[in-house]
Amino acid sequence: MKRRQFLKATVAASALLSAFPYEVLAGDKKIYPYDRVRLGNTGIEMSRMAMGTGTRGFGGSSNQTRQLGITGVSDMLRAAFDEGINFWETADQYGSHPHVREALKKTRREEVVILTKTNSSTYEDVKKDLDRFRLELGTDYLDMVLLHAVTDGNWNTNMKGAMEAMAEAKEDGILRAHGISCHSLEALETAADEPWVDVDLARFNPGGAVMDADVDTVQKVLKRMKQNGKAIIQMKVYGAGQLVDKKDECLQFHTGSDFIDAFTLGIESFEQLKDVQKRLPEASVRG
Numbered sequence: 001m002k003r004r005q006f007l008k009a010t011v012a013a014s015a016l017l018s019a020f021p022y023e024v025l026a027g028d029k030k031i032y033p034y035d036r037v038r039l040g041n042t043g044i045e046m047s048r049m050a051m052g053t054g055t056r057g058f059g060g061s062s063n064q065t066r067q068l069g070i071t072g073v074s075d076m077l078r079a080a081f082d083e084g085i086n087f088w089e090t091a092d093q094y095g096s097h098p099h100v101r102e103a104l105k106k107t108r109r110e111e112v113v114i115l116t117k118t119n120s121s122t123y124e125d126v127k128k129d130l131d132r133f134r135l136e137l138g139t140d141y142l143d144m145v146l147l148h149a150v151t152d153g154n155w156n157t158n159m160k161g162a163m164e165a166m167a168e169a170k171e172d173g174i175l176r177a178h179g180i181s182c183h184s185l186e187a188l189e190t191a192a193d194e195p196w197v198d199v200d201l202a203r204f205n206p207g208g209a210v211m212d213a214d215v216d217t218v219q220k221v222l223k224r225m226k227q228n229g230k231a232i233i234q235m236k237v238y239g240a241g242q243l244v245d246k247k248d249e250c251l252q253f254h255t256g257s258d259f260i261d262a263f264t265l266g267i268e269s270f271e272q273l274k275d276v277q278k279r280l281p282e283a284s285v286r287g
Helices: 003-015 063-082 097-104 123-137 160-171 185-193 215-227 244-255 270-284
Strands: 036-038 045-047 049-052 087-089 113-118 142-150 175-182 199-203 231-235 262-266
Touching (some): 045 113, 049 063, 049 270, 063 270, 087 262, 097 123, 113 123, 113 199, 123 142, 175 185, 175 231, 185 199, 185 215, 199 215, 215 231, 244 270
Parallel strands (some): 049 087, 049 262, 087 113, 113 142, 142 175, 175 199, 199 231, 231 262
Antiparallel strands (some): 036 045
């Protein structure tokens, strides 16, 4: 997105938050990034917040990998782990598997939950990806693998082979849960009702920034998805940077959305990690 377009979108998204309903979303108990949550029906338990490694991730790299390198990202993940945040989010497209592997060297595998994603769409390619991902991450099994950035409303028909490869991996104990990251309303609508989906990674924030549709529309779909027994992880919490001046509102929006299981934030510095650790509990009870 060009700078002028970004600024216009930021202004539009922020305008939607001019009268934020704190009193409606305020809770009576503080919520922390390290709180343990059970992820839908998957049996997976991890921290509410995930350490995202894919800010502006494309072509095998991201802000984290480009700026921090393997040691820097590993140190960041380890710092979060020491604070109780044991959920790490990566993807093949981000090129951050080696960075996660380095961090894994310093902790027991079963104490960390890893979510990664594939851009492949066929049975054979996904089978190869699952083998490669385990090698790159240095692990015998994968916690969650998602079909990445899907826009096709008929993905559950057109990507049947990919789905079958993941289902087999789950049966074989290689994979604990599978799902999808949607980048269109059509794909999201399909995911809400597709039995194969264990986990959905959904773009959701109070400004409607970089989402599949307006806030009310997406919220209705996600509530239906939750009713259908699927786990929901929120992404684009700050609207891909468009709502960074409204962090408290965005975090309270998360804590007030009881159909969301967890969220991921792309953390690029220790300062950003400390910031969300401080803001989330205060935002959750702000009235």
